[in-house]
């Protein structure tokens with residue numbers, strides 16, 4: 105098939121038809137400012153035991169795919185209704201109540217790459233990523249003009265706020281319309297997220313001590329939760345939404361319409377001891393949900409402190 109040029113309009117239309125809420129394109133390069141911030145974060149050991157964060161590929165997307173000319177970044181809105189924290193059950197962070205977004209994204213990325221290959225008439229032109237690859241996804245999203253860094257360190261998408269998930273594709277295709285937006289401070293004098301964090305995990309605006317974040321302890325860490333962190337947990341069993349729930353940029357944007365993210369599609373909004381017992385008998389209920397990462401033993405440790 106002859107080579108054809110892909111326009112941003114074609115790409116945008118395809119991304120939306122596959123279920124993404126927005127898309128932007130940028131150069132597969134990380135700005136000096138973001139490289140320095142990552143370097144300093146690692147030097148201060150704010151990543152704790154997340155050793156995968158030290159992978160040097162993260163500093164240069166091209167080392168993941170040397171032919172890359174364009175980084176395509178997709179945004180998925182996962183906003184769910186706000187829930188109250190309870191004393192008798194642990195709350196599940198809103199991204200994790202339904203199906204695992206990695207799976208949702210993987211399916212879309214496969215279809216997108218098939219389309220890209222067929223529309224361009226070329227093959228082996230793309231490398232997909234969603235969270236698990238060593239890519240500085242938020243920095244690329246900001247660069248692609250999709251939004252800004254919030255003081256809570258998350259991407260604030262210009263329309264969908266921070267309850268958004270990222271994924272993308274590095275491609276060897278050159279696409280017109282590439283953006284290289286600078287990283288600007290846009291939160292003004294607001295400090296709601298910094299003030300609301302129950303573990304005081306922010307060392308300063310835009311700088312998170314990962315080791316203090318509930319999300320680190322309730323999702324990622326393989327070690328027992330330190331007592332001081334456990335005492336400060338206001339009621340989460342998996343992840344934490346507090347620095348997003350208080351953000352004024354998350355008030356007016358629409359809820360996600362996606363069936364996959366609804367609580368009925370996964371373990372739901374809360375887990376109490378009765379649900380843990382059920383999960384112990386039927387652990388397959390966690391399959392295909394983000395909570396599979398923690399498994400039943402990890403969830404029990406999070407809720408009632410039993411050994412991991």
Ligand code: B12
Nearest residue numbers: 141145197235241258259269270288289310317319343344
């Ligand atoms: C490691 C990691 C974590 C760690 C560390 C978090 C962190 N802030 O880095 C932990 C386990 C704590 C975590 C928690 C969560 N995570 Co996480 N995580 C990642 C991962 C794998 C890498 C992030 C990273 O590169 N960190 C490196 C540090 C240096 O980056 P940074 O803290 O963002 O620092 C940047 C800014 O602060 C900025 N900056 C620094 N100084 C200044 C100054 C100014 C003025 C400005 C403007 C900017 C600025 O520059 C730095 C470098 O770019 C990404 C996926 C990926 N591959 O990108 C997901 C990702 C960031 N996580 C995500 C999510 C959803 C979460 C949670 C909400 C999950 C939950 N509900 O529990 C929480 C949110 C906690 C929080 N406030 O960040 C989403 C965020 C989507 C979005 N809209 O931003 C991502 C992108 C996954 C995805 N594919 O969608 N996560």
Ligand code: SF4
Nearest residue numbers: 301317318344346347
């Ligand atoms: S996710 Fe929770 S614990 Fe982590 S920084 Fe945000 S408010 Fe703090």
Ligand code: SF4
Nearest residue numbers: 254255291294297351
């Ligand atoms: S709560 Fe305020 S300071 Fe924090 S990210 Fe949102 S706008 Fe920025």
